[in-house]
Amino acid sequence: MSLSNRFSLRKLMLSAALASAFVVTAPAVQAQTINAVMHSSVRVLDPIMTTAHITRNHGYMIYDTLLATDAKNEIQPQMVEKWEASADGKSYTFTLRPGLKWHDGTPVTAEDCVASIKRWAEQDKMGQMMTGQMSEMKVIDANSFVMVFKEATDIAVRALAKPSGIAPFMMPKRIAETPSTQPIKEFIGSGPFKMVAAEFKPGLQVVYEKNTDYVPRKEPASGLAGGKVVNVDRVKWVAMPDAMTSVNALINGEIDYLEQMPYDLLPLVENNPDIVLDVFDPQGYQTVMRMNFLNPPFDNKKVRQAAMYAVGQEDVLQALVGNPKYFKTCAALFGCGLPYESQAGAEVTVKPNIARAKELLKEAGYKGEPVVILQPTDAASVKTQPVVIGQALRAAGFNVQMQAMDWQTLVTRRASQASLADGGWNIFATNNVMAEALDPLRAFGVAANGKQAWFGWPDVPQIEVLRKQFALTTDLAEQKKLANDIQALVVEEGVLLPMGQYYVPAAIRKTLSKPVEAPVPVFWNMKKTGK
Amino acid sequence: MVNFILRRMLAAIPVMAMVAVIVFAILRLTPGDPAAIIAGDSATAEQLDQIRRVMGLDQPIYMQFFIWIGQLVRGDLGVSLLSGTPVSQMIVDRMGPSLALCLSTITLSVLLALPLGILAAWRQGKLLDRFVMATSVLGFSVPVFVTAYLLILVFSLKLGWFPVQGYRSPDEGLWMFVRSLTLPTLALSTVYVALIARITRTSIIEVMGEDFIRTARAKGLRERGVLLGHALRNAAVPIVTIIGVGIALLISGVVVTESVFNLPGLGRLVVEAVLGRDYPVIQALILLFAFIYVLINLVVDTLYTVFDPRIRY
Numbered sequence: 154m155s156l157s158n159r160f161s162l163r164k165l166m167l168s169a170a171l172a173s174a175f176v177v178t179a180p181a182v183q184a185q186t187i188n189a190v191m192h193s194s195v196r197v198l199d200p201i202m203t204t205a206h207i208t209r210n211h212g213y214m215i216y217d218t219l220l221a222t223d224a225k226n227e228i229q230p231q232m233v234e235k236w237e238a239s240a241d242g243k244s245y246t247f248t249l250r251p252g253l254k255w256h257d258g259t260p261v262t263a264e265d266c267v268a269s270i271k272r273w274a275e276q277d278k279m280g281q282m283m284t285g286q287m288s289e290m291k292v293i294d295a296n297s298f299v300m301v302f303k304e305a306t307d308i309a310v311r312a313l314a315k316p317s318g319i320a321p322f323m324m325p326k327r328i329a330e331t332p333s334t335q336p337i338k339e340f341i342g343s344g345p346f347k348m349v350a351a352e353f354k355p356g357l358q359v360v361y362e363k364n365t366d367y368v369p370r371k372e373p374a375s376g377l378a379g380g381k382v383v384n385v386d387r388v389k390w391v392a393m394p395d396a397m398t399s400v401n402a403l404i405n406g407e408i409d410y411l412e413q414m415p416y417d418l419l420p421l422v423e424n425n426p427d428i429v430l431d432v433f434d435p436q437g438y439q440t441v442m443r444m445n446f447l448n449p450p451f452d453n454k455k456v457r458q459a460a461m462y463a464v465g466q467e468d469v470l471q472a473l474v475g476n477p478k479y480f481k482t483c484a485a486l487f488g489c490g491l492p493y494e495s496q497a498g499a500e501v502t503v504k505p506n507i508a509r510a511k512e513l514l515k516e517a518g519y520k521g522e523p524v525v526i527l528q529p530t531d532a533a534s535v536k537t538q539p540v541v542i543g544q545a546l547r548a549a550g551f552n553v554q555m556q557a558m559d560w561q562t563l564v565t566r567r568a569s570q571a572s573l574a575d576g577g578w579n580i581f582a583t584n585n586v587m588a589e590a591l592d593p594l595r596a597f598g599v600a601a602n603g604k605q606a607w608f609g610w611p612d613v614p615q616i617e618v619l620r621k622q623f624a625l626t627t628d629l630a631e632q633k634k635l636a637n638d639i640q641a642l643v644v645e646e647g648v649l650l651p652m653g654q655y656y657v658p659a660a661i662r663k664t665l666s667k668p669v670e671a672p673v674p675v676f677w678n679m680k681k682t683g684k
Numbered sequence: 685m686v687n688f689i690l691r692r693m694l695a696a697i698p699v700m701a702m703v704a705v706i707v708f709a710i711l712r713l714t715p716g717d718p719a720a721i722i723a724g725d726s727a728t729a730e731q732l733d734q735i736r737r738v739m740g741l742d743q744p745i746y747m748q749f750f751i752w753i754g755q756l757v758r759g760d761l762g763v764s765l766l767s768g769t770p771v772s773q774m775i776v777d778r779m780g781p782s783l784a785l786c787l788s789t790i791t792l793s794v795l796l797a798l799p800l801g802i803l804a805a806w807r808q809g810k811l812l813d814r815f816v817m818a819t820s821v822l823g824f825s826v827p828v829f830v831t832a833y834l835l836i837l838v839f840s841l842k843l844g845w846f847p848v849q850g851y852r853s854p855d856e857g858l859w860m861f862v863r864s865l866t867l868p869t870l871a872l873s874t875v876y877v878a879l880i881a882r883i884t885r886t887s888i889i890e891v892m893g894e895d896f897i898r899t900a901r902a903k904g905l906r907e908r909g910v911l912l913g914h915a916l917r918n919a920a921v922p923i924v925t926i927i928g929v930g931i932a933l934l935i936s937g938v939v940v941t942e943s944v945f946n947l948p949g950l951g952r953l954v955v956e957a958v959l960g961r962d963y964p965v966i967q968a969l970i971l972l973f974a975f976i977y978v979l980i981n982l983v984v985d986t987l988y989t990v991f992d993p994r995i996r997y
Contacts, residue, residue, distance in 0.1 A: 196766040196960065197722055202735075204724030276731065334734035336768055354777060355767030356956045357948045393849065394943045394952060401836055401848040402946075531959070558715070561961055565717040568732070605728070 184362075184386035187665065187681055189410035190399045191674070194356045194392030198348075199336040200322050201276050206586065209320055213377070213673050214361050214388070215256070216322035216342035219247060219266060220314035221378035224435075224670060226492055226591070228314040229378035231370070232261070232323060232343070242305030242627065248297040252368045255325050256341045263298040267291070268329035270313070270321060275333040277319040278597050282624060283312040307627045308594075316377050316672050317589035318597070345369070345381040345677045346388060361388045361676075374669045374678045381677035388676045403428065403660055409681065412674050414660040415533065416475055422660050430660050432479070433668045436488065436587035437656040440473060440538055441598060441649050443609045447570055448577050450524065455517035457647025458501070460524075460580070462513065463549035464542055465505030466653040472537040473655065480655040486640040487596065488587045489654055492629075493636035498644025502651055510549035521552045525573055527581040529560040538582035538652065567608040581608075587654070588672030592632075593623050593639045598649045611648040685989070689982065696978045703974040707967055708752065712745050716961040718765045739765055752967065762964035764957075771968045774953065781851045782949035784861075785941065786934040788869040793876035794927060800877070801884025801923075806911055808889055816881060823878030832871040832944040839867060849946035868945040872938065876930050883926045887919035894918070920991035928984035932977050 193207040200212030221231040230236065234250035253261035267290055274280030286308060290300045300309045313321050323329075323343060331337045340348045346361035353359050369380035391408065393399040396415045402408045404425060414422070414430060422428045444451040444460060451457050466482040474480040483489040484499035500506075524546060528539040543553045556578075558566065563581060571577040590596040600620065603612035616639055623635040643649055659674070666680040719735040720727070727735075736742045740751065755762050761771035804816040840848045846867050852860035891897065892915055900910045939951035950969065957965035988995045 194956070196764075196956075198767070203722050204727070276727075334731065335738050338768075354948070355764065355769050355774070356953070391850075391946075393946045394955070395946070397833065398836075398849050398944055398946050401841060402850075405840055405844075405848045407848055407850065559959065561717075561721055561959060562715040564720045565715050568717075568720060568729070 185681055185683075186387040186389055187385050187410060187676060187679065188389050188391060188408040189676070190393050190402070190408050190412065191390050192413045195353075195359045195390065196355045197336070198340055198353075201273050201319060201333055202336055204318055206317075209317060210673055211348075211359065211390075212320060212322045212342075213344070213675060214346040215340060215344045215348050216324065217253075217344045217381075218313070218321055218377070219323065220310060221376065222314050222316050222588075223375040223378040226376075228310055229372070229375075231378060232266075236310065238307070242307070243303075244299055244301040245307075245309045246293065246297060246299045250370075251296075253343055254366045255343050256347045256364060256366075257325075258366070259325065260295075261323065261343050262295045262326075263292045264295075265326045265329065266323055267298050268326040269323045272324075272329045272331070272333045273319060273321045274312075277312075277315070277321070278600070279308075279312045279315055279318070279594050280321070282594065283308050286624070304625055305627070306625045308624050311592075311594065315589075315595060317586050318595060343367075345383045349387075357392055359390050361390075362386060369677075376669075376671050377673060377675070381675075383677050384680045385676075400660070403662065406662065409662045409665050411660040413657045416479065419476065419658070427663050428660055429663055429665075429667075430658050431667070432656045432658050433670050433674065434586075434588075434656070434672050435670055436491065436591070436672050437654050439483070439488065439585045439587055439590055439654050440469060440582065440652045441585060442538070442542055442580060442582050442652055443598065443607075443649060444647055445577065445579050445609050446611045448573055448579055450517070450519055450522045451579055451647070453517050453519075454647060455513045456519055458645075459510040459513035459517065459519070459549060460546060460551070461501050461644070461647055461650045462506045462510040463545040463551075464650060464652065465545065466503050466651075468505065468545065469538055469541045469652040470655060472541045473534070479658065480653060483651065483654040486590075486599070486643055486649070486651050487593070487636055488591045491587065491591045493592050493633060495633075495637040495640045497637050497641035501644050505545060507545075507548050514550050519550070523554045523573060524551050524579045525554050525556055525577070527563045527566060527578050528555050528557045529563045530557050532560040534584055535560065535582060539580070542580060542582060570604070570610065582652070586672060593620050593636055599639060599643055601643075601646070601648055609648075611646065613642060613646045613648060616642050616646070616648065685986070689986065692978075692982050692985070696975070696982075699978060700971060700974060703971060704753070704756070704967070705749075707970040708749050711961075711963055711966060712748075714961075717741075718961045718963065721960055722766065752964070756971075761968040764965050765962050766960050771964050774965060775950070775968060775972065778948055778950045778953045780853060780949075781942070781947045782935060782938060782951060784851075784865060785868055785872065785938055785947060785949065786931060788865050789872045789876060789934060790927065790931050792869055792873045793880055793930065796873070797877045797880035798884055798923075801881040802888060802911055802916065804881065804885040805888035805892065805915075806907070808885075813885075816885070820878035820881050823874040826874065828871055828875060828940050829944050831874050832867070832941065835867045835871055836944075851945075851947045851949075864947075868941050868947060871944070872934070872941045876934075879930065880923065880926055884919070884923050887922045888915050891915045891919045917991060921988055921995075924984055924987050924991060928980050928987075932980045935973060935976050 191207055195207050195211050197203050197205060197208050198211065200208050217232050219232045220228055223229050232249060232253060233247045236245055236247045238245050249261060249263060255261060274284045286302050286306055288301050288303050292298045315321060325341055328337050328339050328341060340350060345364055345367045347364045349360040349362055363383045363386055369382045372379040374380055396418060399411055400418045400421055403411050422430055442464060444457050446452060470480040482503050484496050484502050485494040487493035526539045526543050529535050543555050546553050566578060567581050569576050593599050597607050600606045601611040601613035601616040604610050619635050619639045623632055626632055664682045669675050669678050719732050719739060719741060723732055723735055763770050764774060800816050804813040807813045836848055839845045846863055850864055852864040854861045897910060897914060900914050938949060939955055942949045942951040954969050
């Protein structure tokens with residue numbers, strides 16, 4: 154062999170080695186996959202143990218609910234074929250629709266549902282309220298069960314259709330019998346998607362595949378109700394810690410769906426012909442301020458009122474959102490454009506009135522006691538409100554002390570009922586998804602049963618009386634009147650200050666069809682062109 | 685030498701024990717409650733207590749410490765409080781991207797920085813030297829995330845050569861693996877190239893003034909031979925030190941790069957665990973990083989004897 158031949162052979166072998174090294178191993182058949190970046194990463198998989206929205210969203214992928222609310226907030230059957238109330242209105246019988254199967258192939262039974270409801274009701278506040286009024290819940294046969302109440306009430310229907318907070322997801326009995334304070338170990342539902350357990354990486358990704366056994370309802374999808382038709386093979390939720398990276402990945406076509414588009418990055422995609430920017434949760438969010446009833450100066454009603462007068466919604470929303478297209482001032486504690494909208498207390502909650510705040514402080518005999526405001530600095534959706542509140546309170550004459558911390562520290566700190574000297578607090582701000590705050594039962598911040606209430610521990614017995622009446626009445630007009638009265642009392646007593654409503658746009662590639670509008674991001678009925 | 689290595693390994697045990705005590709104490713002194721994080725907004729005090737009981741967080745702190753130490757002695761790092769996944773599995777899953785990024789960064793940095801440092805030293809005070817030094821100041825000064833976004837803008841969004849984010853393991857194809865690591869490696873290397881090039885230059889300039897260099901020149905050795913054969917080897921000790929420190933810093937300090945390029949590595953895991961107050965994960969990771977530091981120090985100290993036979997342990 155000549156030298157040149159030997160050289161060529163060496164080159165050939167080298168080329169072959171390089172080519173084989175760099176070959177891309179493609180899967181045999183590429184599944185059609187929606188790659189989505191959600192607002193947070195999934196770590197906790199048990200949707201009954203936590204109120205974290207990302208876990209709730211995961212719940213809607215793999216589990217189903219007995220009832221659901223549609224786009225008009227009306228309650229519709231989902232897993233059940235029908236429900237019937239007895240003539241005296243005290244018992245409700247639910248009958249499952251035929252053909253429902255768990256992801257392991259076994260049929261869904263009434264026993265499974267009863268066990269699931271029991272576990273859910275131990276954790277959820279509305280569930281606890283329902284259980285308090287229930288005398289028994291029993292299985293009638295494999296497909297039906299009954300709930301019997303001490304008084305006539307439709308709370309069972311309203312609770313089981315609850316879309317957010319802790320939603321009543323159904324699980325097989327053997328899983329639902331896990332104590333509600335211990336996480337479940339198996340993730341088997343009867344929902345439109347199955348979780349691919351082998352591909353779950355906590356904090357990084359969770360993968361779902363189409364549940365081919367799922368039988369969608371015949372009605373068109375509406376809100377969280379109707380036919381959940383899955384049109385893709387897989388949905389992959391990928392966690393991205395950096396917002397800029399998520400937007401760049403969307404622009405570059407590496408992901409298809411970005412659940413929450415950061416407001417400051419909107420200009421990057423607004424004129425992009427490949428990307429659609431839209432709000433798919435028309436109910437949106439509400440930002441709220443909470444005062445601690447246990448610590449001075451907010452143990453004084455007039456001081457609480459002064460603080461409420463000082464804060465203006467427009468200022469808070471400008472700082473939080475900035476773009477008026479995505480916010481609106483709203484006096485309604487239970488949401489504007491929603492069934493229990495009321496203007497009660499609007500003169501206090503919407504526009505700032507510093508002069509009135511000063512008057513009230515004078516009447517209250519405020520002597521400059523410090524007001525500790527908890528300020529989370531690491532979460533974009535809650536870091537601006539305390540700054541605006543602090544400035545407004547200073548203008549009214551409060552002695553404000555801002556205390557910066559991360560959100561998880563705030564979550565621990567706000568649970569403290571101690572005095573300021575021992576690590577207590579006066580004010581924090583947070584946000585509600587409207588779906589979990591649109592009536593006096595769902596809105597846990599409205600409860601005012603003292604130390605049993607949400608952080609801040611307001612003690613206003615009259616609010617609890619009205620909430621109980623709201624739970625018991627089935628008359629919509631009566632419910633609306635009660636909701637109005639509750640809102641008036643909440644503002645009067647300074648239980649919770651609504652600081653306006655806002656909307657978070659999602660950004661999706663044009664290769665995806667428009668998602669179903671719902672208070673939870675859903676992936677059924679979504680189509681994708683290409684892989 | 686073997687004795688030295690054994691002695692150093694034994695000395696690492698009290699170091700690790702100290703780290704374990706300190707990290708445990710600091711975590712328990714930091715405000716935050718994993719139970720509150722899991723339970724979410726509407727949990728009652730009773731529910732929180734129940735969750736704490738299930739997690740073992742209701743035990744006195746000294747008991748929690750002894751339980752953890754007992755697990756460690758048995759080689760069990762515990763399970764994540766948030767996801768219930770074994771911590772050892774989480775670390776194994778996340779080790780690959782961090783290791784790959786560190787190796788590629790340090791390799792590229794050494795390959796670029798050594799010649800640049802040598803050239804700068806050789807042309808001391810000349811245009812080339814000034815250029816290398818000015819560029820290295822730039823490398824130091826520009827934050828990694830700015831470099832990263834610029835690289836993404838040019839090479840991903842404009843030219844489409846590389847993906848914006850994500851990690852592909854070598855199992856998915858070598859080319860995919862190389863593509864996913866190229867931009868993160870370039871972004872992270874800028875700092876290390878600057879660091880190693882400056883140290884190399886300074887060390888060589890120092891050595892070039894020594895008598896043995898004059899002797900080498902006097903016996904007629906070419907400048908290349910003087911530089912590579914005599915100066916570089918004698919300047920190696922500080923260079924090896926800085927490379928070792930660089931590797932150690934890289935392993936635990938790639939948080940920004942891993943976040944910007946969405947690489948599922950250990951740096952991101954630390955941040956996620958800290959934000960979620962996932963005690964077992966944080967404790968295990970800090971111990972791991974401490975062990976890596978100890979190990980790299982040992983390797984560097986051992987390498988000194990290779991480059992400088994005068995050093996004996």
